[in-house]
Amino acid sequence: MSNEIVMPKLSDTMEEGKIIRWLKHPGDPIHHGEPIAEVETDKADMVLESFAEGILDQIKLKEGESAPVGAVIATMRGAGDATRPSAAAEPANGPSAEARSKPVEKKSAPIPIRLKTRKDIPAAPTPPPPSAEDGDPREEVHPAMSSRRSAAPTAIPMPPRAPAATLADRVEPSADGHKFRASPLARRAAEEAGIDLAAVHGTGPEGRITKRDIDNFLREQQLFRFRRIVSPREGAPGSHEDLSRMRKTIASRMAASKREIPHFYVTMEIDMAEAVRLKTSLAQAELIEEDITYNDIIVKALALALARYPRINASFENDGITIHPNINIGVAVAVEDGLVVPVVRGCEQLSLIEIAKVAHRLVAKAGRGGFTAGELSGATFTISNMGMLGIEHFAAVIVPPQAAILAASAIKDRPVVRDGALAVGKTMMATMSCDHRIIDGVVAGRFLQELKRFLENPASLLL
């Protein structure tokens, strides 16, 4: 009996995937959670992992080839045991030791696989399958989903390898024989972020790597990507480049949006003086670790405004209008070869700090990869913020099937009239692109007024 491995749908928009590299070959045994292959999707490069045990039988899709979602890409057979008891037979036989600790395989069902970042391959060896005594039923179904921490046999988290190293810094040779030392916290943070410690510059005593160095490393990676994207040297004159999967996706979706969605645009100048003050005073209070950004503040204001104007938080689908129950705000982030739009989910339930935490984690991931499929899909509204580039004003293309997108420009000193006198104000141009099939001008205008009201009275964002 052989099981089929199919190309999984890893995001809302994924239609096909390309095998970058097979990590297993026919005849190789495959264990729970073991990486099988690296796959390029429209969103990111991901690693497929098996949830089942067995032996890789046949590879149907060669490296470099693409296949649509659902297509069979490989087959597996049982682990050299053709008479392995079926799920139905087990109760009669009594659960075997193996069955107790492993999920029950369904016959002929596509083998579930999951994604991980490619970086995780060298950094994170496959955790051992957790035993049923771990108590978390989720882990029984999806062993590979369990975090290293909960999979460890002791509740005191420890790296699975070299446990003695937790007592002192491990002096560890990297590939080139270079030695480095890191604090236990830095080690754990690096492990979870999928960072190779050899790449991190330590600023502690004797070059010791601390948590701050890991944080800085992640931030620099992000900045580097940003610099790359605005670098004028991108694209040599006279060259032709094949579209990456990401560029293909951007091309097809943006063209479809402009083709199908009747866009109209409303712009409003918003006085951001109070929001600037809020940001500064939150930073000075030093009560929270997160540095709240203007983007976080605008996302929170959007969430409040969208809650009052559910019609903006909607989709045009099947000749009807779906009003979404949750407010999931996509935040467009530039990356090396285009952009990704990670989603802050359930914004209607999140405080400003919570939004900031989630958004910053997602933005950091944009710099280094490692998104889960759920983090890149399901947005009900999107914000594109070009404030950091000093943009005066721009309009964004709606991401289908959303009803609108907000383009936030730079906060600048501009002349404003206050109480009949000219003054210097800090204002921002906010332009909303709207799907006219769902939204009319008056609603769009009122919504922007509402957004303006929250941003100009930002104490409301802290409630």
Place this chain on the structure above:
Amino acid sequence: MANSRYDLVVIGSGPGGYVAAIRASQLKMKVAVVERDRPGGVCLNWGCIPSKALLNSAEAMETIRGASREHGIEVGDIRFDFKKVIARSRAAADKLSRGVRFLFRKNNIDLYEANAEVIGPNAVALQAVDGKPALEVKQLEGERILLAAGSGERLFPGMQIGDGVMTSKEALVHDSLPASVAVIGAGAIGLEFGYFYQAFGAKVTIIELENQMLPGFDAEIAEELRRAFVKRGVIVLLGHGYKSMARDGDMWRVTVEAAGAEKSVEAEAVLVAVGRAPLSAKLGLEKVGVERERGGFIKIDDSFRTTCPSIYAIGDVGRPPLLAHKASGEGVAAVEIMAGVRQPGFDLLSIAGCIYCEPEVATVGLSEADAKARGIEVKVGKIPFRAIGKAVAIGHPDGFVKLVVSKEYSEVIGCQIIGNHATDLISEVVLGKTLEATTAEFGHTVHPHPTMSEAIMEAALAAEGEAINY
């Protein structure tokens, strides 16, 4: 007399200034220190050191008093000479102050005993102080100036020191034991002196505006401490605001208010312990563009640089917490940053706060409530000392250790201890924080038995639900 041009002129020779001066000298700077009082500052002369001497006498008193009850050792009438108690404390302060002078000489640091005023980005004017040697030099030039002027006792408006009304400074030399003392303020100083006077038999009333002792500390710790004080016979009035005080014959009548109702506390002496304030007003800072913030603290950046680039500030004059060891740590950090041998930045969350009454209190980093306010998800490991063999054996089973641990990485982000020798135990956690240790390192480090420190190991295990003895 030395040339009056220096790489670094340090104003103040307290635990911030003198430590910074020595470190700067080690880093090959030519250093001058200006001090208007005695070398060593408040810490050595009027704070940490003499008060710990007094508390040590109080502890001896308590031990002897409890000898019969706890150990079956019969002691006759206990008598004491309070003057000797005070004299012993002064002797400790004098000895250490002389030690600071010696350290200056050993490190080729010039000490100027004068008042200092900053008159330019690189210039400090000296003014003679009564009772000190005449000045041969009126002005010092410094490539950099380090402000380490410290803090002074705060008073409420209308409070007059003298005639039985004291701050900690007067109390340290007040060599007759008052029969009763009203202590205004349940911070570190108020509690330490309250404990001291109580141990020697005075009737002590502690008055605090906030609804807990040690405002800002972990509430559970504060409540445990309140119970210990009340058990000892101290009257603790929480949520009582100070209104006024007036002489009434031989006594002071202190009027306090709680929830709109006034009451009065009578005592022979009043100890005012309502905090300390930075001494930044008389340094001439406005003229050189050194800005100050609310409360008089000098505005500094990550490198301890003020808004005048050649002038730096550390210790109490710069920012809270007002602690000697924080000042020393900042002093070393500031000169190392100046010398380019250290990265800017200083982790205030790794500064321990210690209260030396009995039971002792020691904390570092965030409390559970602090962490929640910052949106950090935490788990807490709490171990009472009665679960620790040593604590039971030495008759100090009261108190507990709380370890605050982040859920994200099991990082130890805070610790609160109340109990015997808590202040000696906290350093392990401070070191752990410096090393960015997690519960694994604390929990898997084998602690010697029997010691009080086992409570920290157990608390780390408890945070992960794996405590052995509790």
